[in-house]
Amino acid sequence: MHIVIMGCGRVGSALAQTLEQQGHTVAVIDQDPTAFRRLGPGFGGRRVTGIGFDQDTLREAGIEEAGAFAAVSSGDNSNIISARVAREMFGVQNVAARIYDPRRAEVYQRLGIPTVATVRWTADQMLRRLLPSGAEPLWRDPTGGVQLAEVHASPKWVGHKISRLQEETGVRVAFLTRLGEAMLPSSQTVLQEGDLVHVMMRTDDVEKVEATFAEGPEEESGH
Numbered sequence: 567m568h569i570v571i572m573g574c575g576r577v578g579s580a581l582a583q584t585l586e587q588q589g590h591t592v593a594v595i596d597q598d599p600t601a602f603r604r605l606g607p608g609f610g611g612r613r614v615t616g617i618g619f620d621q622d623t624l625r626e627a628g629i630e631e632a633g634a635f636a637a638v639s640s641g642d643n644s645n646i647i648s649a650r651v652a653r654e655m656f657g658v659q660n661v662a663a664r665i666y667d668p669r670r671a672e673v674y675q676r677l678g679i680p681t682v683a684t685v686r687w688t689a690d691q692m693l694r695r696l697l698p699s700g701a702e703p704l705w706r707d708p709t710g711g712v713q714l715a716e717v718h719a720s721p722k723w724v725g726h727k728i729s730r731l732q733e734e735t736g737v738r739v740a741f742l743t744r745l746g747e748a749m750l751p752s753s754q755t756v757l758q759e760g761d762l763v764h765v766m767m768r769t770d771d772v773e774k775v776e777a778t779f780a781e782g783p784e785e786e787s788g789h
Contacts, residue, residue: 570595570627570658572618572648573639577664579604581636586611593627596639619648621655634660642666649679704764711769714740719763722782729753735778737765 567590571578574596582592582605592611595618596602602613616623618639629635635652637645642665649663662680665671671683705714723731728739728751742749743762757763767775 567591567633568593568628568631569634569636570624570629570632570652572596572635572637572645573664574598574601574604574613575638575640576604578636578638581638582611583609591628593632595623595627618644619651621651624648624651624656629656629658632656632658634658635662637661637663639664642670646670646674646679646681649674650677653679706769712766713769713772714764714766715772716762716764717775717779719757719761719779720782721759723757723779724759724761726757726783727753728755728757730783731757731763734783735765735767735775736771737767737775740764740766 569585569590570593571582572595574582574594578594578596582594586592586609593614594602594605594611595614595616597615597617599615605613612627614623614627616626618624618637629652635649635658637649639645645663645665649661652658653661662682663674665674665681665683668683671681674681703713703715706712719731732739732753739751741764742751742755743764744758745760765775
């Protein structure tokens with residue numbers, strides 16, 4: 567796939583290098599030609615100096631054959647305008663814009679532009695590490711009845727199988743994050759210290775599930 571990225575800061579340059587390593591062709595747009603130094607000498611994609619919402623600049627970057635467009639400059643307005651131009655003028659299917667102001671992000675989300683609200687996301691991630699308790703919803707189905715959430719599991723669950731965790735909580739474990747890597751567990755997978763548990767559950771059951779995760783497994787009779 568050909569991907570156009572607007573903004574060659576830390577995020578844009580890292581994104582460009584990762585996508586190129588995965589075999590995609592990449593073009594990076596930035597107003598400041600010195601910003602392209604961040605890409606390093608090994609980067610084989612296009613470097614386009616210009617404004618990301620200028621149609622000629624976008625054409626030079628190959629927007630007409632692009633399958634995706636990422637707006638990750640430091641300006642919210644520039645990001646959202648360029649994302650809308652890519653979507654509405656050039657028909658790019660996969661578009662995302664980085665937004666610093668979380669209130670704006672919600673507005674743009676309703677306009678159909680997927681947004682990454684940097685400040686809120688970073689704050690949420692920090693809170694998850696500082697106060698690792700409860701459930702953090704990651705996705706909800708359109709009816710709101712089912713959600714995917716990261717749930718903090720008490721250390722008492724360490725050494726127990728996923729099958730037991732599911733049995734006692736009534737959830738489906740969707741995946742684990744172990745040592746920074748996502749993994750799909752089987753029912754026989756044993757929970758290890760430091761695992762982040764991501765589960766599918768009914769929204770009505772969140773409090774009950776949180777409580778069971780926090781308390782640990784039921785004591786087996788005969789002990």
